[in-house]
Amino acid sequence: MSSDSIDLSERAAAIKFWARQILSLPDEEIVTVSEFNCGKPTCPNLHTVVMVMSQEKPPRKMVVNKPLADISEFDVLEAYSDSLRDPA
Numbered sequence: 001m002s003s004d005s006i007d008l009s010e011r012a013a014a015i016k017f018w019a020r021q022i023l024s025l026p027d028e029e030i031v032t033v034s035e036f037n038c039g040k041p042t043c044p045n046l047h048t049v050v051m052v053m054s055q056e057k058p059p060r061k062m063v064v065n066k067p068l069a070d071i072s073e074f075d076v077l078e079a080y081s082d083s084l085r086d087p088a
């Protein structure tokens with residue numbers, strides 16, 4: 001039997017935690033993590049988007065080209081660097 005849903009919610013919580021650490025986010029900023037399919041037939045992977053929502057600043061979007069379950073702290077860091085170079 002698989003426990004994918006439990007593992008995924010744990011991983012989503014870990015990704016939120018890493019994002020909070022990397023961006024030094026205060027508690028009032030909200031982090032959401034979700035998977036999406038870009039729809040390209042050549043691209044079988046799900047991607048993951050990390051959104052940071054703040055009262056004062058525009059939302060920040062970081063995309064990792066991997067399914068949620070495969071994301072490490074380094075991927076979050078890399079997505080953050082990418083978002084600085086190419087703001088969405």
Ligand SMILES: [Zn+2]
Pocket residue numbers: 037038039040043044045047
């Ligand atoms: Zn894709």
